[in-house]
Amino acid sequence: MLQMLNRSIIWSLGILVASAACLVSPTPGVADQPADKYVKVELVSEQDAIVPGKDLWLGFRFDLQNEWHTYWINPGDSGEAPRIEWQLPAGFQAGAIRWPYPERLSTPPFADYGYEHQVLLMAPVRPPAQLKDGETQKIAARVRYLVCRDVCIPGQQQLELTLRVKSAAPASPAGELFRATRARLPVPAPPSWKISAASIGEEFVLDLESGKPAKTPQFLPLHAEQIENAAPQVASALPGGVRLHLKKSKHLLKPISRLEGVVVFASGNAYVVNVPVSQLGKGSHTQ
Amino acid sequence: MKRNLWSSLVITLLLVSSAYSVKVGESAPEFQATDSNGHVQKLSGNRGKFVVLEWHNNGCPYTEKHYESRNMQRLQNEWKSKGVVWFTVISSAPGQQGYVTAQQENEYLKQMGASPTAALLDPKGDVGRLYSAKTTPHMFVVNPAGVLIYDGAIDSKPTTDQADIPSAKNYVSQALEEAIAGKPVSTPTSRPYGCSVKYGH
Numbered sequence: 001m002l003q004m005l006n007r008s009i010i011w012s013l014g015i016l017v018a019s020a021a022c023l024v025s026p027t028p029g030v031a032d033q034p035a036d037k038y039v040k041v042e043l044v045s046e047q048d049a050i051v052p053g054k055d056l057w058l059g060f061r062f063d064l065q066n067e068w069h070t071y072w073i074n075p076g077d078s079g080e081a082p083r084i085e086w087q088l089p090a091g092f093q094a095g096a097i098r099w100p101y102p103e104r105l106s107t108p109p110f111a112d113y114g115y116e117h118q119v120l121l122m123a124p125v126r127p128p129a130q131l132k133d134g135e136t137q138k139i140a141a142r143v144r145y146l147v148c149r150d151v152c153i154p155g156q157q158q159l160e161l162t163l164r165v166k167s168a169a170p171a172s173p174a175g176e177l178f179r180a181t182r183a184r185l186p187v188p189a190p191p192s193w194k195i196s197a198a199s200i201g202e203e204f205v206l207d208l209e210s211g212k213p214a215k216t217p218q219f220l221p222l223h224a225e226q227i228e229n230a231a232p233q234v235a236s237a238l239p240g241g242v243r244l245h246l247k248k249s250k251h252l253l254k255p256i257s258r259l260e261g262v263v264v265f266a267s268g269n270a271y272v273v274n275v276p277v278s279q280l281g282k283g284s285h286t287q
Numbered sequence: 288m289k290r291n292l293w294s295s296l297v298i299t300l301l302l303v304s305s306a307y308s309v310k311v312g313e314s315a316p317e318f319q320a321t322d323s324n325g326h327v328q329k330l331s332g333n334r335g336k337f338v339v340l341e342w343h344n345n346g347c348p349y350t351e352k353h354y355e356s357r358n359m360q361r362l363q364n365e366w367k368s369k370g371v372v373w374f375t376v377i378s379s380a381p382g383q384q385g386y387v388t389a390q391q392e393n394e395y396l397k398q399m400g401a402s403p404t405a406a407l408l409d410p411k412g413d414v415g416r417l418y419s420a421k422t423t424p425h426m427f428v429v430n431p432a433g434v435l436i437y438d439g440a441i442d443s444k445p446t447t448d449q450a451d452i453p454s455a456k457n458y459v460s461q462a463l464e465e466a467i468a469g470k471p472v473s474t475p476t477s478r479p480y481g482c483s484v485k486y487g488h
Contacts, residue, residue, distance in 0.1 A: 077421045077422070077483065078421060078422045078480075078481060078482060078483035079482075079483075080445055080446065080447075080480065083446075107483055109416070109419070110421055110483060112483070144446070144448075146348075146447070148482070148483075150383070150384065150485065151346065151347075151384045151482070152347065152348060152349075152482045153348065154348050154447040224478035225476065225477070225478045250309070250310050250419070251311075251438065251439065251476035251477070251478070252476075253311060253312075253475060253476055
């Protein structure tokens with residue numbers, strides 16, 4: 001009896017290990033999982049070759065079926081951002097993922113931050129300076145992600161890309177997508193701008209002074225649980241800009257020292273916000 | 288017609304304002320719901336005990352992570368044996384993922400070997416909206432005085448991967464352990480992670 005039990009445990013362990021192995025390294029291109037019906041993920045390169053010592057931009061292109069979305073680095077009230085684990089050849093180094101600004105996906109009384117249709121999550125990869133001209137290098141990564149419509153499905157892909165080492169690199173067919181995506185990457189605000197934030201009672205007040213009035217920009221928080229994601233962001237005019245009123249998250253029990261995120265204007269221009277928060281408190285005497 | 292409009296407006300306003308009334312350190316709002324065995328359960332019927340609320344959707348991959356690994360069942364058993372009341376709450380609307388009849392829920396509990404104190408059926412989403420439950424799972428802990436002491440995620444690893452459970456910090460157990468030991472809860476809130484709660488429209 002005990003032996004039988006042992007055998008069945010070993011047998012189920014064997015199945016577990018086998019299925020775990022499948023999960024960890026599905027054969028590229030032959031992966032068969034429910035999420036594949038709703039999203040296609042590919043590893044693409046901006047350039048068609050590796051130039052020794054020079055940054056190469058690689059990206060994960062998500063093509064989502066209509067109505068499906070995946071998530072920004074801060075997914076908002078539900079969901080999960082894609083996670084990427086690089087598997088790089090010796091001497092290669094990857095930089096941080098550059099996240100295009102997302103859409104606010106409203107599901108009252110909550111809101112998420114994510115992408116519909118298509119998104120490219122790009123990162124620079126620096127190859128070593130010593131590489132032989134003409135040799136090939138295989139760059140691989142495991143991507144785990146969640147796609148949702150009204151329901152959510154997790155997925156993962158083992159992706160790889162083989163590129164040849166050359167002294168100069170022509171653009172790849174994906175080059176245009178990299179250029180288009182860069183236009184959606186938040187940039188630092190011009191140095192002439194004044195950006196400040198204050199904590200006043202139940203809200204944060206974010207002042208954006210560019211010298212010109214601006215219509216209702218939208219603030220997208222980098223960190224979870226600082227503001228109520230679904231609360232309307234009321235804008236009021238300042239002489240040289242705009243003030244945004246952001247409702248604090250009820251999960252925020254302690255003051256925060258900085259407000260970080262992205263502000264997106266109607267023009268589609270997006271700027272990085274990373275400012276100290278002054279504590280003004282409701283009816284408080286201290287500043 | 289007009290009166291209907293006004294009363295629905297008033298109800299809407301009440302719901303909207305109550306959506307922000309649940310806050311750690313304050314009284315947990317009273318609720319009443321029928322469980323999968325047909326019993327009416329109230330929060331106030333459990334004064335003097337710790338109460339855990341676990342938002343649930345049996346089709347959500349984050350819920351599956353904690354049930355297929357038996358993590359949730361283990362937590363339910365552990366804390367029930369220490370006198371804690373554990374309510375699983377299902378706020379999926381009819382036709383939405385996770386909606387179950389009483390009979391389906393009892394079959395699910397049996398099949399999964401899950402034994403919360405009770406599984407509350409909340410198809411109108413009243414309890415969910417009252418607590419502003421965002422995700423499945425979304426966990427709340429109420430202390431014996433009826434004060435909310437935890438509102439957030441089940442643990443520190445917001446993924447669907449069962450392999451992440453052993454190395455994650457379980458915020459519910461931490462809150463209960465600290466509160467039972469008479470200490471302040473070191474992580475009283477966190478970002479709940481999971482699928483959105485499938486409320487009706």
